């Protein structure tokens with residue numbers, strides 16, 4: 177049986193590897209080397225377009241746990257990462273060239289994988305297909321996806337504010353209130369005194385930021401990073417995203433400026449820093465944003481980032497199996513599906529392939545639970561209660577809560593132990 181995979185990136189390679197091993201005739205399409213996205217610079221498969229770090233490798237970290245789940249499913253990305261590993265403390269970092277070369281060679285060596293170098297511009301719902309063309313999907317295919325699913329269901333976001341853990345906020349300093357008390361109080365407010373704001377402002381405008389790549393500059397015109405906005409003057413912030421009007425403190429005082437925190441998930445474990453899309457270096461984000469009153473000990477689920485990022489409205493379009501709700505033959509995996517990060521993208525490729533196989537064999541889908549990281553990610557991105565969807569990476573905040581209170585250090589171990597046990601049990605059907 178034939179399966180078409182579009183995109184030989186991290187997700188597409190995992191999907192091709194899994195399905196080829198299952199005996200399918202895989203047609204793997206990539207526009208390389210005829211055409212490259214602005215961030216891709218080699219002709220290899222599974223290219224790491226930016227950092228060479230695949231993040232934390234310990235089992236008390238959600239991304240480390242995700243790696244273990246992938247290994248249990250025979251991940252080619254993990255196989256290659258272990259062989260091309262470079263020294264990076266608790267992180268799994270790789271020699272990016274060796275990493276991609278190994279995957280390219282292994283996939284090309286499979287007799288039932290046919291690589292087709294072509295820019296795909298159409299989707300054929302009659303052919304079983306996994307679309308894994310990533311955050312920089314080429315424009316003609318973007319248009320085809322827009323037409324296929326309807327314009328509204330295709331997001332094109334380029335900026336993300338940092339997300340922090342709700343339990344790391346100092347609730348003695350922040351307060352719940354909506355501006356002018358309109359509607360239900362939905363925001364926690366971090367109030368600045370004038371002195372606190374001046375220190376914060378000084379550090380913000382002088383913090384280290386990534387350089388914008390040429391292709392990114394136009395993309396960001398309509399969506400300004402907080403540090404660039406700040407450089408236009410203090411008032412741009414205090415009359416803009418940090419405006420304090422209508423946000424008096426519970427004791428009646430008027431703060432000089434206010435940062436608002438909005439819950440980012442239905443279970444209220446994470447906050448988004450409203451209006452804080454940023455291009456600052458990650459360590460700088462931690463240093464400067466911890467100067468916000470109430471966030472002195474903030475732990476970051478993910479840092480703000482800005483880059484072109486194409487992703488679908490997964491809660492509307494996808495099932496938790498990465499299969500499209502309205503087109504049984506079509507699966508969408510990788511960053512395009514709304515997961516975020518190298519490892520997350522790769523893992524979704526395996527998960528989609530498993531379910532493509534099960535669908536073609538007439539078997540029940542495999543839907544992993546929220547005890548596992550792979551299950552939590554797919555259930556998060558396809559949660560129909562999410563109204564304004566933003567991509568998500570692996571973190572413990574999206575897992576099903578533990579039913580008992582534990583000290584922080586214990587919780588990670590408990591999450592991890594429970595995830596491994598649940599995963600082993602749930603994949604027994606494979």
Ligand SMILES: Cc1cc2nc3c(=O)[nH]c(=O)nc-3n(C[C@H](O)[C@H](O)[C@H](O)COP(=O)(O)OP(=O)(O)OC[C@H]3O[C@@H](n4cnc5c(N)ncnc54)[C@H](O)[C@@H]3O)c2cc1C
Nearest residue numbers: 183185186187207226227296309310314510511517518521
């Ligand atoms: C600039 C940038 C930097 C990033 N940095 C990081 C980082 O440091 N760490 C991290 O964890 N994540 C990072 N990400 C996010 C994400 O993890 C990566 O983009 C990851 O590579 C996504 O994997 P993927 O398989 O979904 O897509 P990709 O790995 O991008 O693979 C998609 C493939 O599809 C091909 N393709 C695109 N359109 C077509 C078409 N029409 N026809 C045929 N082929 C097509 C491309 O050539 C590419 O090979 C970054 C993203 C961007 C855009």
